Amino acid sequence: MTNGEVLDIMRSAIVVALKIGGPILILSMVVGVFISIIQAATQIHEQTITFVPKVLLIVFVCLVCGPWMLETLQDFLYQVFGLMI
Template identity: 55%
Template sequence: MDTGMITDVMRDAVGVVIKLGGPMLVLSMLAGVLIAIFQAVTQIHEQTIGFILKVVIIVGVLLLAGGWMLTTLQDYTREVFDLMTQI
């Protein structure tokens, strides 16, 4: 296994992590910004509002895209194991 293969595997790993974690992180960030704006306008400074909304969003994303996420992770794992058998 040369450094080119290792670099490709690591690049693919970072791509899979971004693909799987990106939607949850972006939606949580948007929810946090919207809640912060709402709290600034109404002067309601309750910490649990933002936390509960973020948890609901993450659970919703996992319910909607969980199958796709699992398939993506399985495909990457199979690819890595196939590369391991070639060594």
């Protein structure tokens, strides 16, 4: 295996990680900013107000996008295992 092939695998791994983790991170950040704006407007600064909606959103996104995430990860692993043969 050459250095170029290893770099291609690492690049693919980073792209897959961004595809899988990106939607969850972006949506939780948007919800966090929205709730922070509401907290600043109402001057209620309770930590659990931001925690609970983020957890519920992450669970919902994992339920909705879980099959796609699993399929993406499987495709990448099949590609990596195929290079081992």
